[in-house]
Amino acid sequence: MERTLHTYFRSSASYRVRIALNLKGLAPHLVPVHLTRNGGEQFGTDYRALNPQALVPTYAEGDFQISQSLAILEYLDERHPLPPLLPDSAEGRATVRQLALTIACDIHPLNNLRVLKYLTGTLKVSEDAKTQWIQHWIALGFEALETQLAASSTRGTFCHGESPTIADCCLVPQIFNAQRFGVDLTPYPTLRAIDAACAQLAAFRNAHPAVQPDAE
Numbered sequence: 670m671e672r673t674l675h676t677y678f679r680s681s682a683s684y685r686v687r688i689a690l691n692l693k694g695l696a697p698h699l700v701p702v703h704l705t706r707n708g709g710e711q712f713g714t715d716y717r718a719l720n721p722q723a724l725v726p727t728y729a730e731g732d733f734q735i736s737q738s739l740a741i742l743e744y745l746d747e748r749h750p751l752p753p754l755l756p757d758s759a760e761g762r763a764t765v766r767q768l769a770l771t772i773a774c775d776i777h778p779l780n781n782l783r784v785l786k787y788l789t790g791t792l793k794v795s796e797d798a799k800t801q802w803i804q805h806w807i808a809l810g811f812e813a814l815e816t817q818l819a820a821s822s823t824r825g826t827f828c829h830g831e832s833p834t835i836a837d838c839c840l841v842p843q844i845f846n847a848q849r850f851g852v853d854l855t856p857y858p859t860l861r862a863i864d865a866a867c868a869q870l871a872a873f874r875n876a877h878p879a880v881q882p883d884a885e
Contacts, residue, residue, distance in 0.1 A: 672697035691872035
């Protein structure tokens, strides 16, 4: 079956999906969509026909096509169940989804490229103020995640237990973003330990932005 991932090397959402695909042992054809070149290739007619939101990633298997990274992660787990990215129990799945959604819904959107461009372009926010905005929202989210995971009875080497889940797929790209924007990670030893454990796995290393074909 033909598989295609429209991706951008530095996109957190694309990074999540690349990790999951690697964990599943799937190797789709990667189609880079440059988010800043020529005003943003995601706004081109062809890509907007594929994804009206003009966002990455977009994933296709055969004739089936889907966007939104968390939906893609859950689809991959149902369509390709081994290794699982969600725990067996309803409680475990709810906990992992809570962690993933904290990142994907409450931290990442406030630091998304289109939000930052609106801040500096339309609202004329300075670059320094933009950086403070990014650092503030990441730190606020990381404080909550650190508290929750440090106290969790189900946390293991990874966010939940001894194998990666969709929570880890979301956490690692957000830590990459935090480092990129100069967030001090010292207050988050639990998050750093999980990130370090993930970095030991080829699935995470091979999804890193620096090793993507479109990396700059």
